[in-house]
Amino acid sequence: MKWRLAAVLLIAGCARGTDDSAVPDTRPEPEESAAGNTVPGTMASAAGAALAGTAGSAVTELVYATPYSPTHPFSRADRRWIDFVESRSNGRLRIRPNWSGALLSSEHSMIELRHGVVDIGLITPIYVKGGVHLIRTQSGFYSGVRGIEEQVALYHCLADGDPQFERELEGLKVLAVQGGSLPGLVTRDRPVTSLDDLRGLRIRVPTELLNVMRDLGADPVNMPMGEVYSALAKGIIDGVVAPTDTFRALYLAEVAEYYTPLAVPRGAYPARAIGTERWLELSETERSVLEASIPVWEAALAEENRRALEEGWQYAVEQGVVETAISAEDQERFDALYSREAERNAAALSRYGIDGTAVLAAARASIGADGSIHCEEGTE
Numbered sequence: 001m002k003w004r005l006a007a008v009l010l011i012a013g014c015a016r017g018t019d020d021s022a023v024p025d026t027r028p029e030p031e032e033s034a035a036g037n038t039v040p041g042t043m044a045s046a047a048g049a050a051l052a053g054t055a056g057s058a059v060t061e062l063v064y065a066t067p068y069s070p071t072h073p074f075s076r077a078d079r080r081w082i083d084f085v086e087s088r089s090n091g092r093l094r095i096r097p098n099w100s101g102a103l104l105s106s107e108h109s110m111i112e113l114r115h116g117v118v119d120i121g122l123i124t125p126i127y128v129k130g131g132v133h134l135i136r137t138q139s140g141f142y143s144g145v146r147g148i149e150e151q152v153a154l155y156h157c158l159a160d161g162d163p164q165f166e167r168e169l170e171g172l173k174v175l176a177v178q179g180g181s182l183p184g185l186v187t188r189d190r191p192v193t194s195l196d197d198l199r200g201l202r203i204r205v206p207t208e209l210l211n212v213m214r215d216l217g218a219d220p221v222n223m224p225m226g227e228v229y230s231a232l233a234k235g236i237i238d239g240v241v242a243p244t245d246t247f248r249a250l251y252l253a254e255v256a257e258y259y260t261p262l263a264v265p266r267g268a269y270p271a272r273a274i275g276t277e278r279w280l281e282l283s284e285t286e287r288s289v290l291e292a293s294i295p296v297w298e299a300a301l302a303e304e305n306r307r308a309l310e311e312g313w314q315y316a317v318e319q320g321v322v323e324t325a326i327s328a329e330d331q332e333r334f335d336a337l338y339s340r341e342a343e344r345n346a347a348a349l350s351r352y353g354i355d356g357t358a359v360l361a362a363a364r365a366s367i368g369a370d371g372s373i374h375c376e377e378g379t380e
Helices: 002-011 041-052 073-088 109-114 133-138 148-161 164-168 207-215 225-234 276-281 284-318 328-352 356-366
Strands: 060-065 093-098 120-122 172-178 184-187 202-204 219-221 239-242 258-260 269-275
Touching: 073 093, 073 284, 093 284, 109 120, 109 172, 109 269, 133 164, 133 328, 133 356, 148 164, 148 172, 148 284, 148 356, 172 276, 172 284, 202 225, 207 219, 207 328, 225 239, 269 276, 269 284, 328 356
Parallel strands: 060 093, 060 120, 202 219, 202 239
Antiparallel strands: 120 269, 172 269, 184 239, 184 258
């Protein structure tokens, strides 16, 4: 296993990425050694990786890596998953967490997992620039889906119905699909009470909203969420499309005065995975424990996400953030623009030999009028 240990030490200095919902804490957390001494996270996890491959060990140790700090909502869900796995396996599976991005980068985590840098890790394929065209694009196919659990259910419907999802995840076994809370519009010092108020505003938006915001007369920009606080404080941007948890997690309540609950659809994506090679090294019993942990992890992520939303909005109110509303007519207009953009993006996948239009049709056929999900094949 020398190659695995060497790879771990090499990747420890890799660059770290960002996620739209929060900014990873890049400071490595100390961990305790077997003797109870505190050692740096990278060294502890490297030792764990070596132990995981020890033949004849009564305990199988798996290193889990994430770019987020131990207190982040995602990490709170991860801890709940760790507790389940260790309990369900009666201690035969031990998860060694490595927080704050010391071992696994956000940008290259899928590649790093395939090469065994760590055993299990957080992945964000919707932010990967190449190789996951359908997974990235399908995140814009969720118009009409209202809850996180429904987002996850729709993703499973789509992935089960099109082998392209599996091809884009080659070398990985997905252990959790993650949805997200519907974001709204956070603005610095100008309240937005209608879509017309967006005209001329420079707003940070996710990629799938760039054309939608241009159609509304805004000046959309795309930048890492880690730069948003500074950009708002300096007046470089006027606002950002983000959920309410960012008021606390990113301290946006300090630099923004208004929040408009414009319902922006949010998609699900595979977010936790183990390398296929490592997966096949596990015993059938160990794999069955991890299979059973999938719905547990997904439920924990949904619950911690909602908890973070409530905490974030409470903090925003305490800081004096004012909520402003838009009309139902404006929301319908926004939804129509969003749906048109989804159709355009789906059709554009044909350049990669992917029938995105069929996947979009399947998504729409699976979404009920009340937002419930019933897996259906697409219709042309």
